Amino acid sequence: MRSVKLVSELPNLKAVPCNYYVDNHHKYSSPAIIDTNHDDSLIPIIDFSLLSSKDPHQHSKVIQQLGRACQQWGFFMVVNHGIEESLMKELIGVIKEFFLMGEEDKWRYKGEKMFDPIKYGTSFNYTSKDITTYWRDYLKLSLHPQLHCPDQPNNFREVLGEYGEKSRKVARKLLSGISESLGLEEELMNKSLNLDSSYEVFVANYYPSCPQPELVMGLPPHSDFGLLTFLIQNDVGGLQIQHNGKWININPIPNSILVNTGDHLEIFTNGKYKSVLHRAVVNKMERISIGIANCPAMNATVSPAASPLIQNERFPPLYLPKKYSEYVEIQQTNPLDGKSCLDRIKINSPPLK
Numbered sequence: 001m002r003s004v005k006l007v008s009e010l011p012n013l014k015a016v017p018c019n020y021y022v023d024n025h026h027k028y029s030s031p032a033i034i035d036t037n038h039d040d041s042l043i044p045i046i047d048f049s050l051l052s053s054k055d056p057h058q059h060s061k062v063i064q065q066l067g068r069a070c071q072q073w074g075f076f077m078v079v080n081h082g083i084e085e086s087l088m089k090e091l092i093g094v095i096k097e098f099f100l101m102g103e104e105d106k107w108r109y110k111g112e113k114m115f116d117p118i119k120y121g122t123s124f125n126y127t128s129k130d131i132t133t134y135w136r137d138y139l140k141l142s143l144h145p146q147l148h149c150p151d152q153p154n155n156f157r158e159v160l161g162e163y164g165e166k167s168r169k170v171a172r173k174l175l176s177g178i179s180e181s182l183g184l185e186e187e188l189m190n191k192s193l194n195l196d197s198s199y200e201v202f203v204a205n206y207y208p209s210c211p212q213p214e215l216v217m218g219l220p221p222h223s224d225f226g227l228l229t230f231l232i233q234n235d236v237g238g239l240q241i242q243h244n245g246k247w248i249n250i251n252p253i254p255n256s257i258l259v260n261t262g263d264h265l266e267i268f269t270n271g272k273y274k275s276v277l278h279r280a281v282v283n284k285m286e287r288i289s290i291g292i293a294n295c296p297a298m299n300a301t302v303s304p305a306a307s308p309l310i311q312n313e314r315f316p317p318l319y320l321p322k323k324y325s326e327y328v329e330i331q332q333t334n335p336l337d338g339k340s341c342l343d344r345i346k347i348n349s350p351p352l353k
């Protein structure tokens, strides 16, 4: 196994090896229509500090904005979240240091099994049946209920622990706000999905500079599992999201956290807040992105919320109940292909082979 970083550093590499060519069988990959009229200035911005506002008018306004952002976009930028910019920069720095370590040092963390708490690798993941190799190295860690972290670089655990804890508080508050936006009791999601033992995965993506970026893909179109994903990045863009059938480039505003809704929020809300397709393209500059997937507890069974506001005679449940860990297993052992995992548990959808 070779990391893309190593491939990108081969002496005189002018052309990308052909196993990295993106194959166009992915139904959402091609043609890549980039909507340049719709730039990312339209992405909703949520002022996190207003969620705690004592002014009921301000509070209900931000709850409405949050609901609209989830329903119409599935992506929004969170500002005034209270996490220090210096901490986020430090984390990106530590991650960069990790990927710059020697190959042998990194492959020590390869992991053997799907639920191993620390996994370093390249492309999508090593059990995948995907035939394309993606221009991406990754490090995946279990962050919660228990923190797992490589022992190098030295300050990794400390920085990760602090960022993990702070971002968990932000996630919980956003999820309560999202429940409120649906008219649900604030604690309903917390209780039904056992969020005190929420499963959280930390994913660091390293996309080395690429001599022919138009031929490859960093990550193919996919939706995220879990409830909400938090994303931060170095100063290089590459994320694209699908909105009204077109791909839009996203360049988050400095010091914001980009949040997107995941498959399990779609299930819990019975399709009201849908997860959104996104992908990562690469370019001639090295890019680092860091995501945290905030998920239900591993042993929680996820189904549309048991509330007449979510399922009733007019809106019967659209998704089959499934244990969260079983869903992750499907997601991790199949090629990334749009929202095909979610399609498997949709009621009335034809069974997939």
Ligand SMILES: O=C(O)CCC(=O)C(=O)O
Pocket: 203, 205, 219, 224, 231, 238, 239, 278, 279, 280, 289, 291
């Ligand atoms: O690198 C990015 O911007 C996207 C990463 C992503 O979608 C993921 O890790 O699930």
Ligand SMILES: [Fe+2]
Pocket: 222, 223, 224, 278
């Ligand atoms: Fe993603």
